Amino acid sequence: MLVPVSRTLLSNLLQNHKVVSQISRSMRLVQFQTPNLSGPHLGLEEKVGGGVINLNAFDPSLPKTMREFLEQGETALSVARRALESKQPVLKRSEVTFLSPITFPDKVVCVGMNYVDHCREQNVPVPKEPIIFSKFGSSIVGPYDEIVLPSNSKEVDWEVELAFVIGKKGKDIKATDAMAHVAGFTVAHDVSARDWQMKRNGRQWLLGKTFDTFCPLGPALVTKDCVADPHNLKICCRVNGEVVQNSSTSQMVFKTEDLIAWVSQFVTLYPGDVFLTGTPPGVGVFKKPPMFLKKGDEVQCEIEGLGTIVNKVV
Structure with missing residues (x-):
């Protein structure tokens, strides 16, 4: 038996789906260091003021600088999206030193x-x-x-x-x-x-x-x-x-x-x-x-x- 759905409810469901999809694609890319890691690493800030997912631990083939990451375009971004959706371990904010998200730009x-x-x-x-x-x-x-x-x-x-x-x-x-x-x-x-x-x-x-x-x-x-x-x-x-x-x-x-x-x-x-x-x-x-x-x-x-x-x- 089909249950009729009001236009308002359908609109709300579609809007909620759009919001959830938007959130799932959103990324807060960072460069960071820790005492136990040599050199800069790429990460994802899980939320504003939140912990950090180590992208280089998720996929060691990723570059360790943001500029090189951006040069790889959608290929690198797709890896970062998978890391965000895979519930990776999160480093506590107190454990990391945040670098500028971009260093050594051309301009x-x-x-x-x-x-x-x-x-x-x-x-x-x-x-x-x-x-x-x-x-x-x-x-x-x-x-x-x-x-x-x-x-x-x-x-x-x-x-x-x-x-x-x-x-x-x-x-x-x-x-x-x-x-x-x-x-x-x-x-x-x-x-x-x-x-x-x-x-x-x-x-x-x-x-x-x-x-x-x-x-x-x-x-x-x-x-x-x-x-x-x-x-x-x-x-x-x-x-x-x-x-x-x-x-x-x-x-x-x-x-x-x-x-x-x-x-x-x-x-x-x-x-x-x-x-x-x-x-x-x-x-x-x-x-x-x-x-x-x-x-x-x-x-x-x-x-x-x-x-x-x-x-x-x-």
């Missing part, structure tokens, strides 16, 4: 003035084209690593940012095709020496942005299928527990697709390339009076669904 692409509310804070017009600069890859550190104040700067500032990582090589990429080139999203802290950025070195931004330890990333590279809308996430920064930045990625002027299309006009994008997409208002240089980081400060950068990075200033 770190940064975007300036990319939040409408940040432009308003400075009383400047919204850019008509993306403002692109860079950091050196050597500035990248892990999500819980220390930020080292340089001896030749007195104006070191915080900037929470949404970052995305390229997963597929491309050049002259159309905006409509851009998301196919994204591996996932993570949290970034674009630490900035304002004196070097705004007053010295001809006011070019590079040196002020690229001191060692000035680019904490992590804790996980959250695959794009896990992020329903990267341009509608809460984003905030706290210094010593006080909220100093509080906005939404919906304020971004140029979205992920726009940035990939724009930058790939000029350069080829490679797996592992990192994009820092700009910061919302509330940075220290525009406070009255200006406020800069000092030794002993703790900075927390958090983005909804992606996680939190915590950096002590030394």
Whole structure:
């Protein structure tokens, strides 16, 4: 005997199935170390703030760096999905040291003035084209690593940012095709020496942005299928527990697709390339009076669904 099913119930069942399927495919990729393992390893953070599945233990043929993992594309991702679904043993969070989810990228692409509310804070017009600069890859550190104040700067500032990582090589990429080139999203802290950025070195931004330890990333590279809308996430920064930045990625002027299309006009994008997409208002240089980081400060950068990075200033 067939039992009639209401449209509402059927809709709910289909929606639940869609949610379960989405969760089953979602991955939080990490690079980590432990005292008992030599060198970096690839893992999966089981949930935000959770333990870690050792992907290299699940399949020793997998590479041990994220960049090489991404270069293998869907082949490597399918192995990681199997590991996630196979109920592998989980290392306790206290047992591992989290590295940046991506290290030694070919490029770190940064975007300036990319939040409408940040432009308003400075009383400047919204850019008509993306403002692109860079950091050196050597500035990248892990999500819980220390930020080292340089001896030749007195104006070191915080900037929470949404970052995305390229997963597929491309050049002259159309905006409509851009998301196919994204591996996932993570949290970034674009630490900035304002004196070097705004007053010295001809006011070019590079040196002020690229001191060692000035680019904490992590804790996980959250695959794009896990992020329903990267341009509608809460984003905030706290210094010593006080909220100093509080906005939404919906304020971004140029979205992920726009940035990939724009930058790939000029350069080829490679797996592992990192994009820092700009910061919302509330940075220290525009406070009255200006406020800069000092030794002993703790900075927390958090983005909804992606996680939190915590950096002590030394």
